[in-house]
Amino acid sequence: MSSGCPIELAERLARVSRRPAIELAALAALLACGLVALRPVETFAQDAGPGSLELVDPNVFRACGDPRNLPFSNDKGEGFENKLAELFAAKLGKKLSYTYFPQATGFVRMTLGSYRCDIIMGFPQGDDQAQVTVPYYRTTYALVVKRGSGLEDVATIDDPRLKDKRIGIVAKTPPSTAMALNGLLAKAKSYPLFIDTRADSSAQAMIEDLARGEIDCGILWGPMAGYYASHADPPLVVVPLTRETAGPPMTFRIGMAVRPADQEWKRTLNQLILDNQAEINKLLISYNIPILDEANVPITGETLSKRP
Template identity: 45%
Template sequence: MRRIGAGLLAVALAVASAAGAQAQLAELRSTTAFRVCADPAAVPLSAQDGSGFENKLAELMAAKLGLPVAYSWFPQGSGFINRTLRAGTCDVVMGYAQGDELVQNTNHYYTSIYGLVTRKDGDLAGVDRLTDPALKGRELGVVAGTPPASHMARAGLAKDMRGWDLFVDRRVENPVGDMLAAVKAGTLDAAVLWGPLAGPLVKADPELQFTPLLKEEAGPKLFYRITMGVRPAEQDWKRELNSLIRRNQAEIDAILHDAGVPLVDDYGKALKP
């Protein structure tokens, strides 16, 4: 009987401990501010001066909740989620790709795609797929390790590729800006870049254009659904954000369009008007 009693006590203590841990985790979310985990120098997405389009989306969400925005700044890359969201210093990551296991994803609030950046007056301005023979023997920029690099290698462009690092501290390095400057100067013929990074910068430059890669058929995919990321246990918070996204999708789309983010349908086949 003592053994049974001891066993029941152990189970009860374990359940109480788990419940306490869940309650403690649930209490991490602030009720006085919309606390955002963000990179301070990921222009045009987020910036410490508030100029990024993710800053504007955060302001929209906060306004709908009747709360001020508060940021926890940390460079994106290794350790970003552990040092911010999981540490409890903030409650939501804006602009997180659907399917990443480090966070719990909300419903997606936009879908975007990789594309080709060229000069508007260049002879590659009409290229809209990576298998176009016109790309052979040209200097092509790409961020190493990103999905387009696989497509380019398969298309026989490996010897033409010039790679930039994927994870850098954007406070001191700017691979996307460097590639765009090289295309503009003519030292690169084209660059293959993620739309939300390149689109807003290209929109501000009358000499460049961004052509979405809508016609690529083989994997890996070049379009991604973008969500907000929250802690895995915070189901109520995820549902609240899902409701905000659904009710304010038109305003979200307007902010993204105004920023120059290329929006596509959920299957990456056509531009979203």
């Protein structure tokens, strides 16, 4: 499992969120490593279709992932990123292999950067550690509350109803800045960002505390919020924080990461995303991931069924 947001992903989101708004807008318009030395990728290349000159083994879809980071991935192949890798490998007629490494600092360098794999299945736009494909989903941080709490329609962190509430927050994530701006940290319960995902999960701990009444609500990265809230008993309510006007951005576009030089591989993946967006949306929704269109309107199974 992971914290409210995988360590390296949270660092990337925080870094991106601190960039000037005009730079973020430009990045949005364009849309995370090996302990042994490896030979240059060209040494391994074979003539096996688009992107083959950039891939260590062009017959294998070599993905990077965290071994304990649901709902994204795990070493049992149960995450939505695992399922998406299976889909893309099948579409390309390739075998699938995974290189697993905890999503802590250095994840990109120890996986993609060391040619142990060729793609990171989830990576935010606006980070320059790798080259990013077009986005395949857009999501946001979200408030998680109990049904009947009177907080089900809270849409912003500055809502007066949160003033006296005990709010769970993962330290050093973008919402913690917004909470500080609104004077909400005094009664907050902070959960660590830097944890060993093999043993701990700040997201799961937060959801358990909410169920026991030790906190009144929690704020988590959208995919974590949706997944863990749906597995609570009874299920919890997830409110995407899409109306924030102060503090760092809460909403991010997520694509896939490849090495900076892998231009043809990136083009191949871009086309796969565009051709299979409807199936990707259905997969994300099946994991209760809160996904948004460009107008911040939630994309649900019901809205998908109404689309041509």
